[in-house]
Amino acid sequence: MAVETPREPAAALAGLDHLDQAPPQQAKRHIGAKIWAGTWPKLLALVLALAIWELVYLSGFKHAILPGPATTLRNLWDQLHHALVWQAIGTTLRRAVIGFAIALVIGTVVGALVSRIRPLRAGFGSLITALQTLPSIVWVPFAIILFGANTSAILFVIVMTAAPAIANGLIAGADYVPPLLLRAGKTMGLRRVSLYRHVIMPATLPAFVNGLKQGWAFGWHGLIAAEIVVIILGQPSLGVLLTNDQDQADMASAIAIIIVILIIGIVVDVLFNVVNGRIRRRWGVAENAG
Amino acid sequence: MTLDARRAAPAAVTPVTPAGPAVQISDVSKVFGRGDTTLQALDDVSLSVAPGEFVTLIGASGCGKSTLLNLIAGLDMPTSGEISTGGRGVSLMFQESALFPWLTAARNVDMPLRAAGVPRAQRRERVAELLDLVQLTAFADKRPHQLSGGMRQRVALARALAQDADVLLMDEPFGALDAMTRDLLHEVLEGIWRRRNLSIVFVTHEVREAVRLGDRVVLLSSRPGRVIGEFEVGFDRPRGMDSADTVDLAIKIKDRLREEIIRHGR
Numbered sequence: 001m002a003v004e005t006p007r008e009p010a011a012a013l014a015g016l017d018h019l020d021q022a023p024p025q026q027a028k029r030h031i032g033a034k035i036w037a038g039t040w041p042k043l044l045a046l047v048l049a050l051a052i053w054e055l056v057y058l059s060g061f062k063h064a065i066l067p068g069p070a071t072t073l074r075n076l077w078d079q080l081h082h083a084l085v086w087q088a089i090g091t092t093l094r095r096a097v098i099g100f101a102i103a104l105v106i107g108t109v110v111g112a113l114v115s116r117i118r119p120l121r122a123g124f125g126s127l128i129t130a131l132q133t134l135p136s137i138v139w140v141p142f143a144i145i146l147f148g149a150n151t152s153a154i155l156f157v158i159v160m161t162a163a164p165a166i167a168n169g170l171i172a173g174a175d176y177v178p179p180l181l182l183r184a185g186k187t188m189g190l191r192r193v194s195l196y197r198h199v200i201m202p203a204t205l206p207a208f209v210n211g212l213k214q215g216w217a218f219g220w221h222g223l224i225a226a227e228i229v230v231i232i233l234g235q236p237s238l239g240v241l242l243t244n245d246q247d248q249a250d251m252a253s254a255i256a257i258i259i260v261i262l263i264i265g266i267v268v269d270v271l272f273n274v275v276n277g278r279i280r281r282r283w284g285v286a287e288n289a290g
Numbered sequence: 291m292t293l294d295a296r297r298a299a300p301a302a303v304t305p306v307t308p309a310g311p312a313v314q315i316s317d318v319s320k321v322f323g324r325g326d327t328t329l330q331a332l333d334d335v336s337l338s339v340a341p342g343e344f345v346t347l348i349g350a351s352g353c354g355k356s357t358l359l360n361l362i363a364g365l366d367m368p369t370s371g372e373i374s375t376g377g378r379g380v381s382l383m384f385q386e387s388a389l390f391p392w393l394t395a396a397r398n399v400d401m402p403l404r405a406a407g408v409p410r411a412q413r414r415e416r417v418a419e420l421l422d423l424v425q426l427t428a429f430a431d432k433r434p435h436q437l438s439g440g441m442r443q444r445v446a447l448a449r450a451l452a453q454d455a456d457v458l459l460m461d462e463p464f465g466a467l468d469a470m471t472r473d474l475l476h477e478v479l480e481g482i483w484r485r486r487n488l489s490i491v492f493v494t495h496e497v498r499e500a501v502r503l504g505d506r507v508v509l510l511s512s513r514p515g516r517v518i519g520e521f522e523v524g525f526d527r528p529r530g531m532d533s534a535d536t537v538d539l540a541i542k543i544k545d546r547l548r549e550e551i552i553r554h555g556r
């Protein structure tokens with residue numbers, strides 16, 4: 001091997017850098033293509049489910065009550081041509097967004113405080129996790145007694161189910177900030193607020209977004225459960241439509257509404273996955289997330 | 291000027307220490323834990339690093355190398371003894387680059403400047419200059435996971451230099467790199483050290499690397515860490531990792547190190 005080392009490492013370094021360069025990344029896909037990539041396997045599953053359903057229908061099981069996919073989808077199609085279902089979707093989504101926004105603020109503040117303050121962490125950490133195990137429906141009686149049967153009660157249920165998940169995501173993320181990055185931050189003179197802003201917060205972001213996704217899912221469960229119970233006159237919601245169908249034993253319509261709820265859930269889930277995948281790629285956490 | 295001179299007058303009693311050591315470690319001990327489960331990491335370590343001196347620290351596992359660097363960097367306090375660092379402070383570099391994965395190479399180098407409150411325009415200039423110094427201008431906008439291990443360490447070096455400290459502590463910075471990259475980075479580091487007149491404390495477990503880089507190699511014992519030998523590296527730079535002088539001294543140091551390890555086996 002060379003005993004004499006060259007004076008100028010520049011040329012050799014440039015050569016190594018060239019060799020070391022990561023292989024060219026896949027061409028960036030359009031956002032629509034990404035959403036499609038996340039959606040089509042779900043659509044396939046949906047088609048399979050429809051096929052099984054059709055088989056059950058053909059078998060004659062509860063034939064008088066259970067409609068086949070054709071009848072149901074026609075019902076759905078008819079409903080989509082009336083304002084009522086769109087009004088209901090509007091009301092439900094508006095509540096979901098408002099409730100989630102409140103949960104976001106509360107969950108973030110609580111999560112930030114609990115993750116940073118040690119005694120709070122010891123006391124409330126497990127309580128917040130425990131709250132997450134609580135079925136969302138248990139908050140409905142509580143909310144109705146507290147607020148009466150109105151929108152506030154519904155929003156309350158969303159907040160109580162979504163906020164713990166959001167707080168938990170933040171706490172979990174803060175727990176896993178690599179100690180080495182904290183050390184590096186401290187060495188370069190970052191302290192308290194600046195350390196939080198420049199190191200802890202960005203390091204926590206992937207776990208936080210994960211918490212948001214979970215919070216949304218829990219909140220959505222709670223919302224529909226609450227809407228089925230809390231019926232406000234003049235405010236049709238997806239939950240109210242389901243209750244009406246139950247009262248009129250209109251199975252085709254009930255299934256049609258379930259499908260609407262399912263589709264909204266899928267779309268939102270895919271949107272979250274796109275955001276999540278972007279962050280993870282940017283952070284270098286996973287090569288092929290999303 | 292005259293005002294300054296007058297102000298400086300009383301200080302004549304204790305001189306402004308123009309040529310004091312860059313790092314002065316006096317009788318430092320460090321004990322971790324309390325009660326029955328204590329671990330003495332360092333025992334009565336004294337070490338002085340002159341301005342512009344390149345000191346390499348070497349020892350078997352458990353010699354408290356990293357503990358010592360943490361103490362010098364002020365990230366931890368000694369149990370007893372004193373550490374003083376004169377000048378413009380201390381920066382620290384690790385075996386893993388410890389770059390922030392969500393920032394580009396340039397923004398990583400920028401972070402210590404932001405932390406120090408340097409104005410934006412000035413920062414941009416400094417970052418460009420530092421990236422040029424480690425030859426990564428072309429990779430300024432890449433994120434750490436898009437860079438090779440050697441490139442990441444160069445970004446980490448640029449980031450450490452951004453602090454503009456005159457003491458640079460390095461904790462096995464090239465330990466995870468392949469030999470070719472490591473040899474090149476030795477040359478890069480040596481060039482920067484010379485031009486910037488840095489004082490460097492460089493921890494490694496690779497004896498030839500210690501000889502290749504250091505003006506002086508300091509040997510630490512294990513559990514507890516204690517200075518058990520110092521070797522002046524007399525011969526000229528640039529040295530090769532595989533030159534006869536380097537290998538000869540490395541063998542001498544290794545023998546001494548082996549004695550120390552055998553002592554623990556008994």
